[in-house]
Amino acid sequence: MFKLPKSRSKQWYVISIFLFFLFLCTLIVSRLLLNVDMDFKQLVGFAIISFILSSIIGIGGFFGKTTFITISFAFFLIGMSYVLFISVTNLHDGWSDITSIISFLTISLFGVVIGVIAEIIRTLLKKKSK
Numbered sequence: 001m002f003k004l005p006k007s008r009s010k011q012w013y014v015i016s017i018f019l020f021f022l023f024l025c026t027l028i029v030s031r032l033l034l035n036v037d038m039d040f041k042q043l044v045g046f047a048i049i050s051f052i053l054s055s056i057i058g059i060g061g062f063f064g065k066t067t068f069i070t071i072s073f074a075f076f077l078i079g080m081s082y083v084l085f086i087s088v089t090n091l092h093d094g095w096s097d098i099t100s101i102i103s104f105l106t107i108s109l110f111g112v113v114i115g116v117i118a119e120i121i122r123t124l125l126k127k128k129s130k
Contacts, residue, residue: 007064016058019076023050026080027101033087036097053108060115067122068115075111079104 005011027046031038053076060068086092086100 004061004066004069008062012058012062015061016054019054019057020050023053023076023080026083027104030083030087030100031097033084034090034097034100049105056112065115065119068119071115071118072108072111075114076108079107079111082107 005015024046027050028038028043031042057069057073057076060072083100083104086096086103090096092099
């Protein structure tokens with residue numbers, strides 16, 4: 001599988017920057033696939049969303065929360081796939097632009113919550129076994 005960088009490694013900055021551009025490109029591509037006009041305001045909004053999501057993964061990784069990172073990133077990938085699926089298939093005719101963003105954010109938020117819960121359980125089980 002993948003080998004994650006060590007806790008407090010500067011490689012997490014690079015990963016965060018990569019994820020920022022990955023999330024931003026996904027959101028922009030979804031708009032292009034739906035032929036939705038984008039203005040500067042929407043681009044800034046997408047950049048803020050991408051920055052927050054990439055920072056969540058970067059901060060979690062920087063502090064060595066591997067369970068949280070793995071689960072959150074898996075849900076982020078599912079969310080990105082679903083955004084692109086909605087955009088390509090025009091699943092919700094007339095509402096695809098809004099539903100794709102809301103779905104992405106909902107799936108991502110769900111992943112963060114599940115990741116935090118899993119990390120707490122892992123930490124408690126680690127302490128209990130010692």
